[in-house]
Amino acid sequence: MELENLRFGTELLKRGFAKMQKGGVIMDVTTPEQAMIAEEAGAVAVMALHAVPADIRKMGGVARMADPKVIEEIIDAVTIPVMAKVRIGHFVEAQILEAIGVDMIDESEVLTPADEFHIDKTKFKVPFVCGARNLGEALRRIKEGAAMIRTKGEAGTGDVSQAVRHMKMIMGDIRKLKGMNSEELMKFAREIEADPELVAECARLQRLPVVNFAAGGIATPADAALMMQLGADGVFVGSGIFKSERPEAMAAAIVEAVHHYDEPEVLARVSRGLGRPMRGIDVTTLPEGEALQARGW
Amino acid sequence: MRRIGVIAIQGDVSEHISAIEAAGGQAVPVRRAGVIPTCSGIVIPGGESTTIGRQLEKTGIATEIKEAAANDVPVLATCAGLVLAAKEIDAGDVKPLGLIDISVGRNAFGPQRESFEADIDVAGFDRPYRAVFIRAPVVLRCGEGVQEIARFGGRTVAVRQRNIIGLAFHPELTGDLRFHRMLLEMT
Numbered sequence: 001m002e003l004e005n006l007r008f009g010t011e012l013l014k015r016g017f018a019k020m021q022k023g024g025v026i027m028d029v030t031t032p033e034q035a036m037i038a039e040e041a042g043a044v045a046v047m048a049l050h051a052v053p054a055d056i057r058k059m060g061g062v063a064r065m066a067d068p069k070v071i072e073e074i075i076d077a078v079t080i081p082v083m084a085k086v087r088i089g090h091f092v093e094a095q096i097l098e099a100i101g102v103d104m105i106d107e108s109e110v111l112t113p114a115d116e117f118h119i120d121k122t123k124f125k126v127p128f129v130c131g132a133r134n135l136g137e138a139l140r141r142i143k144e145g146a147a148m149i150r151t152k153g154e155a156g157t158g159d160v161s162q163a164v165r166h167m168k169m170i171m172g173d174i175r176k177l178k179g180m181n182s183e184e185l186m187k188f189a190r191e192i193e194a195d196p197e198l199v200a201e202c203a204r205l206q207r208l209p210v211v212n213f214a215a216g217g218i219a220t221p222a223d224a225a226l227m228m229q230l231g232a233d234g235v236f237v238g239s240g241i242f243k244s245e246r247p248e249a250m251a252a253a254i255v256e257a258v259h260h261y262d263e264p265e266v267l268a269r270v271s272r273g274l275g276r277p278m279r280g281i282d283v284t285t286l287p288e289g290e291a292l293q294a295r296g297w
Numbered sequence: 298m299r300r301i302g303v304i305a306i307q308g309d310v311s312e313h314i315s316a317i318e319a320a321g322g323q324a325v326p327v328r329r330a331g332v333i334p335t336c337s338g339i340v341i342p343g344g345e346s347t348t349i350g351r352q353l354e355k356t357g358i359a360t361e362i363k364e365a366a367a368n369d370v371p372v373l374a375t376c377a378g379l380v381l382a383a384k385e386i387d388a389g390d391v392k393p394l395g396l397i398d399i400s401v402g403r404n405a406f407g408p409q410r411e412s413f414e415a416d417i418d419v420a421g422f423d424r425p426y427r428a429v430f431i432r433a434p435v436v437l438r439c440g441e442g443v444q445e446i447a448r449f450g451g452r453t454v455a456v457r458q459r460n461i462i463g464l465a466f467h468p469e470l471t472g473d474l475r476f477h478r479m480l481l482e483m484t
Contacts (some may be wrong), residue, residue: 006415013412016309016470020344023307028443042343044307078404079389080345081432101408103432125410239317246465252398259306259352 009125014147017081017104017127018211020269021045021148021234025224026213028052028238030070032077038241041251045081048074053110053156054239054278063111065093068100070173075101083129089115090122090142090294094202098126104148107141109295110155110238118296121145131215133166135173135202136192140297143195144208146181149208151232152293153216156239158280160223163216163291167230172210176202207231216293219244219277221257221270225255228261246277298323299484302361306352308344308377312469313477316356320477333361337484338371341378343431343467346403350381350391359394368395371460371483374474379463380434387437397458398440405435405452405465417466419455422444427473428454428466433467437458 007013013135024044029035046223050066051059065086075082081103086093088107093114097105107119118141121128127147132138138149141181151170153163173192177199180188185203189196201209214227215236237254244250251269260266283291301317303310305326316435317324317340324340327333338360341349353359374382374396383393383401406412409432411458416425416426428449436453439445446462447455454465468476 006413009412009413012470013409013414016429016467017409017412019309019312019470020431021336022309022311022344023305024345024348040349042348044348074442075408080347081409086352101410103409127409173331255348 011147014127015210018129018148022211024233024234025085025253025258026236028236029074029199029242031053032073034242034247035078035082037248038251039078039080041248042063042255043080044234044248045083045250046074046078047106047238048082048084048102052239052242053292054158054243056110057156065090065097065111068096071097071102073101086119087109087111087115088113089119091119094119098124102126107146109152109292112287113295116297118144121200129213131171131293131296134192136194137297138170138208139192139198139202140214142198142208145187146210146276147209147236148213150215150236153214153218154283154286155216155292156218157283157286158219158240158243158278159283160219160226163214163218163227163284164230166293167214167227167232167253171210171231174202174206174208178206193228208263215285219280221253221274223265224254225257225261225267228258234258243278249274250277298456299338299481299483300325300336301338301340301480301484302327304342304349304353304358304378306344306349308342308349309467309469311344313340313342316474316477322477322481322483324383325359328356330357330361333358333365336365336370336421338480339365339373340374341374341381342469343376343378346377346380346386346391349377349388350393353394354392354439363394363396366394366461370459371462371480372396372464373464373480375464375469376431376433379465382461382463384440387456397461397463398443399436399456400438401434401435401462403434404432406430406433408432415449417447417449418453420444422475426475427471429470430440430454430466433465436463441445452455
């Protein structure tokens with residue numbers, strides 16, 4: 001009796017897992033030691049990588065899924081969930097990550113795409129998070145089975161401007177849906193190349209039907225609070241922590257900033273004396289073709 | 298209307314707020330000290346127990362919850378909330394609130410791919426409850442006065458000790474409001 005109604009990997013479980021991350025900070029880590037620092041600072045989860053995006057940018061070449069051995073060592077080092085990245089469209093890297101017991105997979109533009117099409121995420125028990133720049137892109141990923149969306153921003157730059165732009169585009173498009181009748185919603189769905197039912201759902205909920213995080217360029221507590229005030233459900237911090245002068249202090253301060261995102265006095269207190277943040281790159285100076293956000297569709 | 302404080306530090310806070318409101322209560326998000334003493338019931342939601350536990354201590358909300366629970370204010374603690382409400386935790390360096398005399402094992406079923414939903418029998422309910430387990434904990438030991446109200450696969454997944462209800466699963470994700478109604482009836 002008990003086993004007949006037992007279900008794994010349902011939409012409810014995948015989206016439910018993402019909901020448990022809300023109001024939290026997910027930090028990029030490359031070693032078990034960094035993962036422990038992140039957990040100690042109050043991260044809700046860690047993203048296991050072979051190199052942080054700023055270094056991936058510098059190294060060039062093809063960026064792939066991290067070594068499963070490193071990911072397993074990170075899983076063993078912490079009690080919080082561990083996520084890891086696969087290349088866009090690389091469903092075998094995703095099968096490998098599911099097999100080693102990663103809690104969530106990021107199908108990420110930070111790695112070199114393996115295909116112009118994205119993974120059919122409904123085939124997996126493990127939930128996926130995907131990047132998006134606008135509502136159409138977000139809803140295409142949700143239609144493919146993504147349980148969580150994050151802004152693409154511009155990873156590895158420490159420049160928050162693109163994350164801001166993408167969050168505003170998603171939120172702005174959802175606000176536009178308010179008051180549209182069914183014909184207008186259909187037309188809009190067609191324009192943004194998104195599933196009409198998902199568009200109608202966004203119109204009704206006045207938000208995405210899944211958790212929506214900010215990512216791509218967040219480097220300070222103020223950046224994190226900015227994204228929360230713009231409507232993010234939580235934040236990913238990539239290079240911003242372990243490329244800063246004092247990672248422990250920066251990590252803890254960003255966690256505090258996300259919890260108290262609308263309290264300027266607290267933000268002022270936690271922003272004090274953190275040392276140098278990551279140096280960063282002004283995205284307007286990025287040479288053509290180096291923008292990671294253009295990967296995927 | 299009965300005012301229920303929903304601990305709003307991290308996790309699925311808005312889902313609990315909606316469930317309390319659907320069950321006929323008034324939900325108040327609690328992000329800082331000073332609110333709990335004005336509430337006649339408390340919800341501690343799911344999320345990451347390490348993250349929530351730290352902020353409960355830092356903000357002083359932890360002390361207020363302990364005082365309210367000692368004064369018979371009913372508490373519904375789910376998933377990470379159950380971990381925090383326990384007396385002892387098996388792993389990680391979370392400081393629990395010690396509201397219920399139980400030991401809890403964190404993430405007892407394995408990684409997220411092993412998360413599951415299933416119908417379970419709950420003491421006092423006339424039909425099964427659809428329980429959603431997400432990287433769920435289990436109760437390893439129940440002290441005296443702790444009533445086990447549901448089991449799954451031979452493990453304890455729901456308990457009650459006087460005014461405190463602790464669930465390893467997520468009643469806020471299914472739309473089945475029986476546990477939220479139970480909390481409101483206890484106020």
